[in-house]
Amino acid sequence: MDVAALRTFVAVAETGQFQAAADELGISQQAVSKRIAALERHIKVTLLVRTSRGSQLSLDGQVFLPHAKKVLAAVEQAEQAVRPGSRPLRVDVLNRRISPAQVVYRFYRSHPGAELDAVTLSQENAAQAAQAVLDGTVDASFRALPTDQVPAGISAERLLDTPLELLVGPRHPLADVSRVSPADLGGHRIWIPGIRPSTEWAAFYQALSEAFGLSIDALGPNFGDEALMDTLADSASLATLVGSEDRYLWPQTHDLRRIPLHDPTPVYPHVLLFRSGDQHPVLTALRDHLRTTDPPSPHDVWAPDWVTR
Structure with missing residues (x-):
């Protein structure tokens, strides 16, 4: 009718x-x-x-x-x-412990009336996340999507560069340094269990390894963050990489050390994917918030050349 x-x-x-x-x-x-x-x-x-x-x-x-x-x-x-603004904005933050989740939370704290839901999609890679945005499963997603893989109908805005840090236990040879260059990590075993092939983070760590001659070990099952922290605390050789704003918790007795990387500073480039022309007012406010509050990027930033600029 x-x-x-x-x-x-x-x-x-x-x-x-x-x-x-x-x-x-x-x-x-x-x-x-x-x-x-x-x-x-x-x-x-x-x-x-x-x-x-x-x-x-x-x-x-x-x-x-x-x-x-x-x-x-x-x-x-x-x-x-x-209609835009009539329902909560659904934002995929990939993992609740990492930087995108923290900045979305800070945005909500500064905009207490904003209607939004922070969710974690099960999609394994950025292309699947972009399709979920197109399908309307979510309104936006933080992913490191290569420029040539941005599908029609999707806008990709690089709004959040997260500097990497080395995380080590108290007996690691680098435990007492204040900063370290990526090139100085050659010969050290960097363990990041659970890296899945064909994901954007697998491509990121592959590019990082090739650029600085690093040995990144993804072997072994991923038993969770707590098991990783326990292993680092007991090891005199293992290290891992985390984002500077990632929120991980461990017992005080672990005495883990976060060591910034510099010269250059590798950053994980979180790109916000959203439907082109989406006028949801909370999405607009979130983008404005990220543009105005994201700390200035270090002068010596390194990121893969395939990432969205």
Whole structure:
């Protein structure tokens, strides 16, 4: 059933005049007549009877009118449910411990009225996350998507560069240094269990390894963050890499050390993916927040050359 025809029928029923309904809807009187005729053909009854004073409802029209109003009310509710700003913004932060989750939380703290949901998708790679944004599963996602893989209909804005840090136990040879260059990590075993092939973080660490001659070990099952922290605390040789804003917890007795990398400073480039033309007000506010509050990038930034600029 044509919703425009239903709306036209209700307008004529309420105004009693085809011309008045046309003026209200911003269409011609001829268009009103065509819509009413098409509606009557569709339901096979006469809804309106023309009189010298205008138009009045037939008996069938009187029965039909309240149902038509209910249909239009349901259509309005459906439209309202997906209008920008009428529902929470759904943002995929990949992992609740890493930098995107922290900046989304800070955004919420500074915009307490913002309606948003921070979620973690099960998609393994950036291309799947971008498709989830296109499909409407989420409104936005933080991923390191290569420039040549940004699909049509998706905007990609690099808004969050997270400097990497070395995380080691107290007996590691580098435990007491204040900063370290990536090139100085050659010969040290960097353990990042759970890197999955064909993911953007696998591509990132591969590029990092090749650029600085690093040995990044992804072998072994990933038993979780706590098991990784326990292993680092007991080892005199293992190290891992974390983001400077990543939130990991460990017992005080572990005495783990976070050591910034510099000369150059490798950054993990979190790119915000969202549907092109999306006017959700919370998305606009989040992008503005990231542009204005993200700390200045170090002067010696390194990132893979394939990432979105």
